[in-house]
Amino acid sequence: MTTKQLLLGDEAFALGALHAGLSGGYAYPGTPSTEILEFIQQHPLTKERGIHSRWSSNEKTAMEEALGMSFCGKRALVAMKHVGLNVAADPYVNSAFTGVNGGLLVTVADDPSMHSSQNEQDSRFYADFAIMPLLEPSTQQEAYDMARYGFELSERVGTPVTFRFVTRLSHSRGTVETAVEASEQRPLTYPEKTRQWVLMPGNSRVRYKELLADHERMVEESEKSPFNSYIPGDDKSLGIVVSGIASNYLNELFPQGCPFPVVKISQYPMPEKMLARLADETGGNILVIEEGQPFIEQRLRGYLNRGLNVCGKLTGHLNRTGELTPDSVAACLVQLRPELAGSLKVDVNPASQIVVPRPPALCQGCGHRDVYHALNDVLAEHDNAKVFGDIGCYTLGWLKPFNAIDTVVDMGASITMAKGAADAGQHPAVAIIGDSTFTHSGMTGLLDAINEDSPVTIIISDNLTTGMTGGQDSQGTGKIEQICIGLGADPAHVRTIDSHPRTHEEMKALLREEISHKGLSVVVARRECIQTARRHASAKAKEQAAKA
């Protein structure tokens, strides 16, 4: 029996995993992956079965926790955004060596066009060098169906399976036909092969050879995968390789079927035989349409490019940066085959000349605003102050009207870069970091700064939540000062203040004092996120109304 639902790609995948007997979901929030664990948290099965669904401190801890659950024979998933995989890279790459016991899905949501990210990296490269299969759903239905398939594949090949989502699937709703009942969870069991779970050189040397041999099996799996297909076409002057979300755009342009033969790839390693057939049948004239970086294209083309005639992003037929659209795919096809212009070109309204950009901004009533107002006033008293920023809503402090920060690189880098700058002789060196980012990746850097009593001022702008991703629980709430003091910060220089317009002068005085201190200071500026505060107030009002 099945039922139809309207689900985001993220939600469809989460439901598929729940229906496949999931025992634990692990994640740190990150756009566009956040809704995977949120869906699991809210699903009745989670409570009923005691499925793990709490947020982890960062992607590395999440990955390791999921691997630990897999070691015990249960099905687990870990979800993160693309740059989260950089944080989790150590356990991720090594998890191909340990292998799995219960099926393990590592779900990574890439963000081409950088809707809410600092770069466009493509997770397929990671799965390739880690040597594990990767699944790349193109539709919400595939996202649902592939979750179960992915667990089975993981258990069959003995490694985790990586899932690559992109923003346009994660955050797009579609009609999904789902099962109505969930499979049983797996019992507690232990791995039969025990040596590969201890990655000492002697064990890893043996395991690496096995893994390389397993790669052949992974390719075999891809050849017969229900998610890879060779679709014949009459016009053999061109062959098209299309992957993931890009196949939707190709299908949109040819509702009656593509005139050219197509290999659709949604499971990696790439299906060699299918691709060889396409090359043979088309005289080696191949167009690759893939979202993200030119992963397939580079491989088909080869470094010397002396074999096939491959075009795509590297040849400028498709945009190298930013996401694909049905329009960019149409333009590419018309460039290659001008005779398609009649059916693919559309008459378009000119863009309005009066419309101006509307960049995002910190909310009115947000405490980060008060921090920047006070900080800017104090730093105006210095000639060469540098402020090292971090990842979160407060990154918007770079924009007008604040123009308050000089760097933003990755989670936690504010503290460590401020320390490095102080090491170089920079003063004032100020770091600004949010509470959730601090517990994600700031604590270890703080320890470095504490151990050298570096003359930096670290502002932890604590809004008691993970704000940018929509207000998920933050792991350090209620213990930020304790963490700093526990790491060894001098309690006299761990100061706390409310972030509020009424504390403006007080905050200025406090910042002035700590910036002039010749050692490490932490200033915890605190006020609940205005969005979660509103939500909490309305929930409370509802509760009281229910009581009355």
Added chain:
Amino acid sequence: MKADIVLAGVGGQGILSIATVLGKAALEAGLYIKQAEVHGMSQRGGDVQSCLRISSEPIASDLIRNGCADLIVSLEPMEALRYLPLLRRDGWIVTGTTPVVNIDNYPEMEEVTASLTAFGNTVAADFDTVAKEVASPRSANMALLGAASRFIDGITPEEIEHAIAGIFASKGEAIIESNIKAFRAGLALATETANRVSAN
């Protein structure tokens, strides 16, 4: 049937509530739906857009092609204009007229109004007032949806009203009633405008 709709607004305005109602109505009518949203950074007061596609046939792309949208539904007048290249030459714009001025260089309102008028197939109204006249300004989004529904073939007003009742079920009869009244007022307004345009 097919309806490709661009929903537009400013982060925090709640364009997705309109999508939720239409999505529910379409699902109950047995139609296919795809709806691409944007979450994350741009929700903080920036421009937000969602492609809502409804069809009796399976839908391939999550994004609407340039020049192929049947309808722009916007809560904010400049945001309606932002997506003109997505709209069919003979498509319709349904937009609220209250500007959200959270930037320094917002264009002159006369220019915005003139551009909307120049497009021709435009229903521009202060939907707060439309909703307030029959119910409450809190139902403004449903008044806007009512106006938009005039240009969506394949889903009847009754089906959309049923979806509204379903979505607001937990809020009680009075709220449902208020939203349905606003929906009908919006529909009446758009019908009048469309008749006037076709008469010209």
